[in-house]
Amino acid sequence: MDSCPLTCLECEAELWSSLACEGCGALLEVSDKGTPFVVFGIERRWDIDRKELRQRLLRLQRLVHPDHAGATDLAQEAAATLNHAYEVLADPSLRANLLLRLLGGPDEAAERQMPQEFLMEVLEWNETLDEIEQEEPPSRQEPLIALQDKLLKRREDLLTEVGTSLTPLPEPKAETLAPLRRRLNAARYLARTLWRIRELRLAEDSASDAPRPHL
Amino acid sequence: MGYIELDVLNNDAPRVVIGIDLGTTNSLAAIWEDNAPKVLAPDGLSAMVPSVVHVPKEGNPVVGSAAKAQTLVNPEHTVFSVKRMMGRGLDDLDLNHNPLPFAVAEDGRKLARVDLHGKLWTPQELSAWILVGVLEHARQATGAEIAAAVITVPAYFDDAQRQATRDAARIAGLEILRIINEPTAASLAYGLGQSEPQTVAVFDLGGGTFDVSLLSIEDGVFQVLATNGDTRLGGDDFDQTLVQLAKEELAGQVPAELFQDPAFLSAARLAAEKCKQALSSDPEAEMHLALPEYDLNWRRRVTRQEFETLIQPLVERTLQSCRRALADAELTTDQIDEVVLVGGSTRVPLVRAKVEELFGRKPHTALNPDHVVALGAAVQAHVLTGGTRDVLLMDVTPLSLGVETMGGAVSKMIERNSTIPCSHTEGFSTYAEGQTGIDFHVVQGERELAADCRSLGRFELKGIPPMPAGMARVGVRFAIDADGVLTVSAKEESTGTSSSIEFNPMHGLTDGEVERMLDEGFENAQADFDQRRVVDLHTELGTMLAAIARSMDAAQANLDPESLEDLTETVQAAEEAQNSQDLAQVQAVRDRLEQASLPLAAILMDGVVREAITGKKLDEV
Numbered sequence: 001m002d003s004c005p006l007t008c009l010e011c012e013a014e015l016w017s018s019l020a021c022e023g024c025g026a027l028l029e030v031s032d033k034g035t036p037f038v039v040f041g042i043e044r045r046w047d048i049d050r051k052e053l054r055q056r057l058l059r060l061q062r063l064v065h066p067d068h069a070g071a072t073d074l075a076q077e078a079a080a081t082l083n084h085a086y087e088v089l090a091d092p093s094l095r096a097n098l099l100l101r102l103l104g105g106p107d108e109a110a111e112r113q114m115p116q117e118f119l120m121e122v123l124e125w126n127e128t129l130d131e132i133e134q135e136e137p138p139s140r141q142e143p144l145i146a147l148q149d150k151l152l153k154r155r156e157d158l159l160t161e162v163g164t165s166l167t168p169l170p171e172p173k174a175e176t177l178a179p180l181r182r183r184l185n186a187a188r189y190l191a192r193t194l195w196r197i198r199e200l201r202l203a204e205d206s207a208s209d210a211p212r213p214h215l
Numbered sequence: 216m217g218y219i220e221l222d223v224l225n226n227d228a229p230r231v232v233i234g235i236d237l238g239t240t241n242s243l244a245a246i247w248e249d250n251a252p253k254v255l256a257p258d259g260l261s262a263m264v265p266s267v268v269h270v271p272k273e274g275n276p277v278v279g280s281a282a283k284a285q286t287l288v289n290p291e292h293t294v295f296s297v298k299r300m301m302g303r304g305l306d307d308l309d310l311n312h313n314p315l316p317f318a319v320a321e322d323g324r325k326l327a328r329v330d331l332h333g334k335l336w337t338p339q340e341l342s343a344w345i346l347v348g349v350l351e352h353a354r355q356a357t358g359a360e361i362a363a364a365v366i367t368v369p370a371y372f373d374d375a376q377r378q379a380t381r382d383a384a385r386i387a388g389l390e391i392l393r394i395i396n397e398p399t400a401a402s403l404a405y406g407l408g409q410s411e412p413q414t415v416a417v418f419d420l421g422g423g424t425f426d427v428s429l430l431s432i433e434d435g436v437f438q439v440l441a442t443n444g445d446t447r448l449g450g451d452d453f454d455q456t457l458v459q460l461a462k463e464e465l466a467g468q469v470p471a472e473l474f475q476d477p478a479f480l481s482a483a484r485l486a487a488e489k490c491k492q493a494l495s496s497d498p499e500a501e502m503h504l505a506l507p508e509y510d511l512n513w514r515r516r517v518t519r520q521e522f523e524t525l526i527q528p529l530v531e532r533t534l535q536s537c538r539r540a541l542a543d544a545e546l547t548t549d550q551i552d553e554v555v556l557v558g559g560s561t562r563v564p565l566v567r568a569k570v571e572e573l574f575g576r577k578p579h580t581a582l583n584p585d586h587v588v589a590l591g592a593a594v595q596a597h598v599l600t601g602g603t604r605d606v607l608l609m610d611v612t613p614l615s616l617g618v619e620t621m622g623g624a625v626s627k628m629i630e631r632n633s634t635i636p637c638s639h640t641e642g643f644s645t646y647a648e649g650q651t652g653i654d655f656h657v658v659q660g661e662r663e664l665a666a667d668c669r670s671l672g673r674f675e676l677k678g679i680p681p682m683p684a685g686m687a688r689v690g691v692r693f694a695i696d697a698d699g700v701l702t703v704s705a706k707e708e709s710t711g712t713s714s715s716i717e718f719n720p721m722h723g724l725t726d727g728e729v730e731r732m733l734d735e736g737f738e739n740a741q742a743d744f745d746q747r748r749v750v751d752l753h754t755e756l757g758t759m760l761a762a763i764a765r766s767m768d769a770a771q772a773n774l775d776p777e778s779l780e781d782l783t784e785t786v787q788a789a790e791e792a793q794n795s796q797d798l799a800q801v802q803a804v805r806d807r808l809e810q811a812s813l814p815l816a817a818i819l820m821d822g823v824v825r826e827a828i829t830g831k832k833l834d835e836v
Contacts, residue, residue, distance in 0.1 A: 058436055061607055066636065066697040067393070067598055068607070076696050080638040087633070198542055205538050 016041035017056075019078045020063040027064060027074050036085035036098065046099060046166035048089060057086050092159045093187050099166055100184065105177035114186040115179070125151065125193060133200070140204050148197045155190040158183055230362035232392060232600050233353055234400070234592025235346070237366055237380065239298040239423030239449060240559065242266045242345055244353040244364070245589040247597035252404060252590040257355035263585065264349050268341045269293045270331040276341075278348030281750050290316035290481035292331050296451055297345065299423045300327045300338035301383070302375030302722045307447075313455055316477035316484075326722055339724060340732055342383035350389065363390035365596040367588050369424040370396035371444030371613045373659045374671050374701045375722040381700065382724050386732045392599045394698040397421075398428035399439055399610050400591030401557040405582060406432040407594060407606075413552035414440075416540075418570050418578070419588075420533060421558035423449040427537045429544045429551070438609040441544035441632045443536040448529060450491070450560035456525035457487035457502060457517065465513060473509055482506055494519045495562045523565045530569050537573055543632050554578040557587055609634050612695050619656040619665035628693055631661065638694035642708075645689075649681040653689060657703075672720040676705050679714050689714060752801045756789050759808055763815065770815045778814040785811040 008015055013023025017040065018033045020026065037044045040056050060082050062068055069075040088094045101107070114122070125147065132143045162183050170176045233244045233255065241263040245254045256262035269282035270292050277285070285293045294317050300308065305321040318330040328335040350361050368380050377394055384391045398417035406415065412433035419426040426444035430437055461483055462474055473479050486504045493500035494517065504513040541548065554570060556578045561567065570578055598606045611632045617625040618641065628639040643653050653676040660668030679687050688708045695701055705714040724732075763770075763786060770779060785808050792804040 058607065061609065062604060065607065065609075067595075068604060071393075071697060076636045076694065077638070079697070080636040080694060083634040083637050202535070202538055202542060205535065 017060055019060055019082060022059065022063065025063055025069075027069060027078050029074065033078075033081050033085075035102065036088045039081060039085040040089060044099070044102065045169065046095065046163050048095070050090065053086070053089055057082070092163070093184065093191070096159065096162045096166060096180075096184055096187075099169065100177060100180055103169065103172045103177060105172070106174075106181050108181070108185065108188075111178055111181040112185065113182050114189060115182050118186045121154070122189065129193070129196070141201065144197055144201050144204070148194065148201075151190055151194050151197070155187055155194070158187050158190070162187070229359040231357055231359045232363050232365075232596045233357075233361055234365045234589055234594070234596045235349055235367070236397070236400075236589035236592060237298070237342065237346065237349070237368070237383075238266055238588075239296050239421055239451065240266055241422075241585065242349045243586070243589045244349050244356075245586070245593035246353075246357065247593045247602065252593035252597075254586050254589055255353045255356035257352060260352070260355075262352075262589075264345070264352050265295075266297060266345050267293060267295045268297065268344045270336070272332050276344045277750065278344050279352070286481050286485065287478070290477035292317065293481075294329050294331070294336075294341055296423055297338050297341045299447065299451070300329075301342060302373065302377075302379035303327050303338075304722055314475060314480060316480040324721075326724075337724065337732070339379050339383045339386055339729075342380070343386035343732070346383060346387040346389055350387070361389070363392045363596075365392045365400075365592040365599065366394055367397045367400045367592050368394055368699075369419075369421075369444060369446055370398050370426040370428055370439075370442040370610075371424070371446050372396075372699075373446075373614055373669050374616075374699075375669070375720065376446065377698065377700050378720070378723045381698070382729050385729050391698075392596055394700070395592060395595050395608070396426070396428065396439075396442070396610055396613075396699070397424075397588045398426045398442065398557060399430070399437065399608065400589075400595065401555060401582075401587045402428070402430050402432065402437055403591035403594045403606070403608070404587045405553075405555050405579070405591075406430075406437060414546065414550055416537070416551045416554045416574060417557060418533070418537070418554060418561065419444075419557035420560040420566060421449050422560070423447070423451050425449060425533050425536065427533070427540050429540050429546060435605040436607045436609070438634075439611045439632075440546070441540045442611055442613050443540040443543070444613070445532060445536060448532055449558075450488075450563075452529055453491055453526050453560065453563065454484055454487040456529075457490055457522070458483045460517075460525065461487070461502065461504060461513070461515070464515065465511075469509065469511060473506075473511075476509075478506060478508070490517055491522065491563070494522050495564060519564070526563070526565060530565055533566070534569055534573050537570075548574050551576070555582070555587075556580055557582075557584050559585055610697075610699070611635060612637065612699055614659040614669075615661055616693060616695070616701065617658055617665075617668070619658060623665050624663060625658060625660075625665050625668060629695060633695075635695050635699055636697050638692055640690045640692045643676070643689045643691055644685050645679065645682065645687045646684055648684050650684070650687070651679045651681055652677050653679065655691075657693075657701075670721040671701065672718055672723070674703055675717040675719070676714045677717065678712065679707055680710050680712055682709075691716075749796055749798050749801055752798075752805050753793055756793055756801070756805055756808065759805075759812065760786060760789055763812055766815060766819055769818060773818045774814055778811075782811045782815060 006015060007013065008021035008023055008026060010026045011021060011024035013021055015021055018028060018030060018038045020028060033039055040053065042048060064075055064078040064082055066075045066079060088098055128147055132140050162180060165180055231246060233246050235244050236242060243254055243262045243264060245252050254262040264279040265283040267282040269277040269285040269289065282293060304325040305319065305327050308319060308327060310319060320328050320330050320335060322328050322335060326337060328337050329341065353361055366380060366384060368377055380394060381391060398419045401417050401419060402415055409432060415430050415432055417428045424446045425448040426442060428442040429440045431440060482504055486502050490500045490502040499516055499518050502515045502517055504511060551574055554574045554576060561584050567578060595608065597603060612629060612635050613631060615627050615631045616629040617627040620626045628641055629637055645653065654673060656665060656673050657671045658665050658668035659671055662668050676689060679689060689705050690708050691703060691705045693701060693703055703716055705716055707714055770782060789804050789808045792801050795801050
C-alpha cells in the first residue's frame, strides 16, 4: 500500500505527505514521491472525498508553492508533482486509469476494445453528429446541446459503473481488469466526441452573435 | 512590510520591492504600504509613464512623457507599442497592413528589431529603457532604491514573450521576483477585500493585448480556472480602424506616398486615439489631421455608432475568447459572480455593453482599470518577500506545450490551463549506433500541426553515452515554473548521466546577447535621467519665460524698481540657461526665476481679483 517515509528528519513530526513536513515546513528530498495517493497522504481507493482532497491541496500548496517556499528547484518540482497528483485524483477518469495501472491491469495498447453494447450506441451518435454537421450553422445549436447532454449522461453512467467495480479494490485478476479497461476506453471515446461537439458549438457561436451558456 | 534588507553593510537608501505593470501604452509601479497597495507617482506627476522610447542621434534614449512629446516632431526615432514586438518576428507584426512610423527590420534570427539612426535595437533593449524610466519614477516617488520587482505580462503571452520580458529586466539591471499574469494581478487587487467565496471573470483589454481569465477566489486562495486571449488585440487596433477610415477617404486627394510617411502615420494614429477617447463619453467626435507640410487639414465627424460598426469584429473576437475560457473551465455564464474590467480599452462603451450582454450582469467598475494590474503586482511582491502567507496564487499556463513528431504533427506534453508549476517527462531514444545527440522541436499552441503552432525553438541534446541504436533512453523533463517560463533538462536513464541541452530560441536572445546589452550602456542610466530632467526643466523654463514676457507691460507699470531689476536679470539668466546641460545650474535658475516672478504674480493676481469684484457691492464679495 501507499505509505510515507514516516517521520520528518528535521523535526521528527509525523509525515502524511511525501512532499513536505507540515510540522516544520521542510520540503522532503526524496527522488520518488510515490503515487498521487502518497503525495496526498490518502488511502488508495476509488471513492475519495473531494472536499478533503481540495483541503489537502491547499495545505500542501502553502508549504511547497514557490511563492511561499522560495523559487528553488526543489519547490518548483514539489509544486509540479502536487499539481499533477491533484489533476489525476480529482478527475474520475484519470483516477480510474491510475487505479487500474496500480492493480496491474492492461493499458490502452494491450486492450483496445470497447464494450460490445457500447459499439451500437457509438454508431448511432456518429450518425446523429454527421447529420448535424450537414445542417447550416444557425440550426445546429439545439441538436448539438441535446447530443451533448446525452453523451455527458452516458459518460457519467460509465464512470459510475467503473467506480462500482473498483469499490472495494478488486483482486488483480485479468477477467475483472480487462472489462474495466474496455469501459475506460469507452469513456475516452466519449470525451473525444464531446470535444468535437464543443468545438462545433464554439464555431457556431462565432458565426452567430448571440451569447449562449456553455458547458 | 514591503522592505527587504539585501545588503546591510552598504545600505544608504532604504530598499523596497515594487510591482510593475509594463504596458503597451503606459507603464506604472505600485508598492505595498500601510496594509494596502498603492500606485507610485512622484509629486505633481501622474503615476503613468507612457511606454514610449525616443532615441536621439546623440546621447541616450529618453523615456515616458518626454519621449511621447517627440511622437509628432520626430516620428522615425520615437518607438511606441514595443510590447507588441516582444518575442516576435517581422512576420507577426503585419507591417503591410499596419505600417509603423519607425523602421522595423529583422535580424538573422527572425527577431524584430527597430532601426534607429542605423543601429538595430531589440524590443528587449527598448523595453529595458521603459523599465529604467518606471524605476526612476518609483525611486522619485519613494525616495528609496528599488531592490526587486514583480512584473506583469498578458496571461496569453507565450514562452518567447515571457523570456523576452525577463531579458528586458535583466538588461535594465532589475531583479525580477516573479512574472505574473495581468488578469491574475488584477484579481488580487480586486479580491483581497472580498469575504465571500466567488467565481470571477477578469476581462482585460489593454492597448495591445487582450486576456480573459476565470478565477475562483476563496479565503485568500486565488485559483485560475482557465485563461484565453489574444496578444495582438487591443486599443491600438481600435485606433487603426479610424486610421483606415481616414486613408480611405483621403485616397485620391493626397499623394499615395503620404500614407507611408512617418509624419502622417504618427499624426493619424494620435488623431484616431483622441477621437476614440472622446467617443467614450460623447455620441459624436471629430478626427482632425493637420499636416501643414502636405497642406493637409482634414476634419471628419465620427459618430459613436459609426465607430462601433468599425470595431464590432474586434470586440466579437474578445467575446469568442470569453466563450472558449468558459468552455475550458466548464462554467456557464450564470456561474460567474462578478466581471472585473481591466485596461483602458474597457472604457469603450461597446466593449462594456457586449461584456454585460455576454455575462448577463453589469461589470464591476469600482477599480481604476489603469491601476489595478500594478496594484495586484504590488500585492504579489508583498507575498513573495514573506509579507503574508494568507494569499495563495495558483495560476495556469495559457497554451499547450508539445514537441514536433515525425510527419510534422504535435505530441502534446502539457495541456493548456494546467496549474503551474507543472512538468512532463518525455522519453527519447537514439536511432543510430553510437548516436550522442538528439534534436527536437518544441512548439506552443492548440493546433494539430507543428507548422501552425508557435515555434519556441530547437533543443539539442548532447553528451549521450555511445550505445547501440535504441539502447540510450533519454528522459527529457519539460517544466513550466511559477513565472510560466519553460525550462528543459535531460537525463540518460540507463546510465544516469545528465545530458547537456543547447537551446536555439526562435524569437529570443541568447544569454551572451543579454550580457552584451547589459554592458552596453545601462550603467549610464542615471546620467540619462539627469539629461531627461534637464530637458523637462528647459520646457518648464520656456513656459515661464513666455508667461513673463506676456505680462512685462504690467510688470514695468506696477513693480517696484528693485523687484523689476531682479526679474529682468533673472529672465536673462534663464534665457542663457536654456542652452545649458548642467542639471544643477538649470535647476537653480528655474528656482530663482520662480522666486523672482512672485511679485509679478502677486500684482497680476490682484488685477484678477479687482476685475472679478468690479461692479459688485462690498457685501456680495
